[in-house]
Amino acid sequence: MDENRVIRHVVVxxxxxxxxxxxxxxxRAMVLDVEGWVRNRRDGSxxxxxxxTSAAVMTVIEACRTGPRHARVDALDQRDGTEAELGSRxxxxxxxxxPTV
Numbered sequence: 001m002d003e004n005r006v007i008r009h010v011v012v013x014x015x016x017x018x019x020x021x022x023x024x025x026x027x028r029a030m031v032l033d034v035e036g037w038v039r040n041r042r043d044g045s046x047x048x049x050x051x052x053t054s055a056a057v058m059t060v061i062e063a064c065r066t067g068p069r070h071a072r073v074d075a076l077d078q079r080d081g082t083e084a085e086l087g088s089r090x091x092x093x094x095x096x097x098x099p100t101v
Contacts (some may be wrong), residue, residue, distance in 0.1 A: 007036075007051045007081035012064050014074035016046045022097050024068040025060070029095045032056040037089050039098035047101075049081045049088070 012021070017040050025038045025048055034052040041047050048064070050057045067073050089096045 004053055005051060006054045006057050007049065007083065007086055008057050008061060009079050009081035009085060010048045010050065010061055010064060011041075011077045012046045012048075012067070012073055012075070013044070013077075015070075015072040016067060017044055019070040020068045021046050021071050024071075025064060026095055026097055028060050028063045032059055033094075034060050035089075035094050036086060037096045037098050040100040042100060049085050051081070051086050 022038045022040065025046070028034075029036060029038075029050060032052065034050050034056050036049040036051050038046060038048040050060050061076070061078060065073055065076055088098060
């Protein structure tokens with residue numbers, strides 16, 4: 001793995017479903033050349049994995065702290081992610097919206 005590459009796992013809580021949060025995250029990630037995925041969780045949160053340069057990944061995470069216009073972010077938890085978690089994407093795509101879990 002490139003020593004400048006980081007992988008971060010993020011869970012965002014609040015009013016983050018039904019407001020375009022996943023599309024917002026996907027757009028920001030693709031603009032910043034960040035790989036990974038985003039998905040809704042049955043508990044009402046949104047979960048994501050981001051991989052890329054530290055600066056790009058941190059920029060996407062900062063965008064998640066606000067989200068799209070109608071979102072309300074109450075909490076954002078993050079930790080180091082793993083290659084295995086990143087591997088949940090369907091083959092060949094840089095960034096994916098995955099089914100709800």
